[in-house]
Amino acid sequence: MKVKFWGVRGSIASPGPHTVRYGGNTTCIEIRTDNNELIILDAGTGIFPLSQTLLTELPVQANVFITHSHWDHIQGLPFFIPNFLPGNLLRLHGAFDPVSGKGVEQVMSVQLQYSYFPVREAEMKARIEYVTLAPEQSIQVGSATVTPYLLNHPVINFGYRIESNGKSVFFTGDHEPPYNIYEAGDAEYAEYQAFVDAKQATILEAIRGVDVLIADTSYTSEEYPAKKGWGHGTFEGNIQAARQAGARVLYCTHHEPTRSDDALEAAFAQALADNPAPPGDRLDIRLAREGDSYEF
Numbered sequence: 001m002k003v004k005f006w007g008v009r010g011s012i013a014s015p016g017p018h019t020v021r022y023g024g025n026t027t028c029i030e031i032r033t034d035n036n037e038l039i040i041l042d043a044g045t046g047i048f049p050l051s052q053t054l055l056t057e058l059p060v061q062a063n064v065f066i067t068h069s070h071w072d073h074i075q076g077l078p079f080f081i082p083n084f085l086p087g088n089l090l091r092l093h094g095a096f097d098p099v100s101g102k103g104v105e106q107v108m109s110v111q112l113q114y115s116y117f118p119v120r121e122a123e124m125k126a127r128i129e130y131v132t133l134a135p136e137q138s139i140q141v142g143s144a145t146v147t148p149y150l151l152n153h154p155v156i157n158f159g160y161r162i163e164s165n166g167k168s169v170f171f172t173g174d175h176e177p178p179y180n181i182y183e184a185g186d187a188e189y190a191e192y193q194a195f196v197d198a199k200q201a202t203i204l205e206a207i208r209g210v211d212v213l214i215a216d217t218s219y220t221s222e223e224y225p226a227k228k229g230w231g232h233g234t235f236e237g238n239i240q241a242a243r244q245a246g247a248r249v250l251y252c253t254h255h256e257p258t259r260s261d262d263a264l265e266a267a268f269a270q271a272l273a274d275n276p277a278p279p280g281d282r283l284d285i286r287l288a289r290e291g292d293s294y295e296f
Helices: 047-057 189-206 235-245 261-274
Strands: 002-007 028-032 038-041 061-065 089-095 127-133 139-141 144-150 158-164 167-171 212-216 249-253 284-287 293-295
Touching: 002 047, 002 249, 028 047, 038 047, 144 189, 158 189, 189 235, 212 235, 235 249, 235 261, 261 284
Parallel strands: 038 061, 061 089, 089 127, 167 212, 212 249, 249 284
Antiparallel strands: 002 028, 002 293, 028 038, 139 144, 144 158, 158 167
């Protein structure tokens, strides 16, 4: 299995001289199974450079899994070049949105209007299919089993576990560990804490023993209190979760868009210093970098 990063910034694309080492594109990850089946996780601006490489292997059959409908995870979809060429297939997977009452098809339809984009879906030459997923209901993509899990974000957000030929990847999308919204003295505190504990146990079980965990590490522990409730994680929280779940490799991603590459490396180094490996720990912790790949 192979993982390649095409976009690692969060919230908004951040091109420029201060982000050139790690890249400025928003979230997009390419997964290839050992059988070369193509799975794409999220469709931020990084899906555009990915799509350019796919022109060498037409016709394309792309299974795209959307974690959630915020712009930085879908804004590259209209620019996915194979959509404009006959013979290709884009199969878009994602959640049902209880607020709008629509399935994953809305992430395309909301963008492909003349007010926002010059080409409508009906004018695209590829076949586009939509698959609305249910939490913890696995589907098959060739040799790969993909299972969505509900994680914690202000909108419905799926984390995805992908398993193929005994190998596995888990991507959190945007995720903030659940926390108790009540104070310790409140009558509702104990009941809600039981919910939080059960939710966290489910998440840890979902990532248990995974070969590669790709996680939202937007903030440092010092930054987090001012941004609590925004739906993003920290370096420290994900390092601890990866160790608890027995992950082999942790990729830290969804880099804060205001953070330069130098500042990103400094924050990462501090997180490693603050969370030293216990005896016998073999977790490999890395910063996701646009263009980097990992094969296992």
